[in-house]
Ligand SMILES: [Zn+2]
């Protein structure tokens with residue numbers, strides 16, 4: 001398939017797509033407001049301020065309209081602006097008929113549509129400008145041949161947040177609940193914020209490192225992790241491409257020390273924000289290399305080398321927060337100022353699409369197709 005060209009500023013296409021994207025987001029928020037007990041996450045619901053939510057939806061709508069207007073002016077084709085105007089009108093029409101909600105029933109299983117909308121909106125606001133103005137691979141289009149697949153991963157993992165959250169916590173809760181860790185938690189929580197946060201990131205990264213290492217080294221586990229490595233187009237959405245089994249196991253293992261240590265809620269919340277942000281940043285298509293900080297924190301350059309299709313960089317740079325962990329265990333790739341030429345699984349013909357990739361991991365060993373003498377080389 002021929003690769004699409006990178007979108008150029010001034011053609012009216014970027015503003016058109018942004019306009020449609022924002023219009024869909026606001027329509028999604030209105031759907032959340034109609035069916036809050038189905039489409040909103042209880043943990044989030046507790047912190048919503050209805051007035052702020054209302055103004056936020058209006059703000060997104062205004063922005064969407066502004067982009068639609070820009071696209072109308074810049075683009076010869078008027079369909080982008082037209083599509084978003086229709087969605088905006090539908091959102092206003094449905095939103096204006098919104099009934100007053102009285103008491104929300106707590107359902108045991110909810111769909112995290114609110115989490116999906118908030119996270120994709122915030123990620124888009126932060127990462128689209130970064131990739132647009134400071135890209136690493138200039139010729140890579142946002143709408144490359146794999147972006148649909150990555151978007152499906154992003155959507156499914158967010159909608160299932162409540163279910164996966166429960167499964168991820170299970171091993172830690174099962175093994176360590178009720179064994180009298182309260183005084184240990186008190187000691188941990190008495191540590192000042194910054195060092196406590198450092199401990200949280202360090203212990204979870206050590207556990208993540210171990211699980212990640214085994215997903216590379218054990219051939220059967222590699223089948224599942226290969227899904228994450230299959231993309232040839234790294235960008236902010238590509239990090240979402242993770243097989244369900246890989247996602248659950250690695251997150252459950254990383255959660256064990258977090259549960260055992262019982263960090264304060266402010267540290268835990270900050271930890272969640274950093275984990276989510278750094279995971280997206282590490283995959284994004286940006287040349288920002290953060291100066292000397294790249295030796296302290298995992299950066300895009302660092303993690304792009306982890307995805308390199310060059311055998312000399314296989315099984316390197318496993319850490320997700322601190323490069324010194326790889327340095328200590330001898331898995332640091334001495335990247336200097338270089339970037340990998342390409343990413344992915346070399347000559348493996350990996351299937352495209354969420355469900356095909358889900359099944360492929362159970363049926364096929366990608367290392368057999370790869371240009372390797374034996375699977376243990378990975
Ligand atoms: Zn990996």
Ligand SMILES: [Zn+2]
Nearest residue numbers: 228239283303
């Ligand atoms: Zn990755």
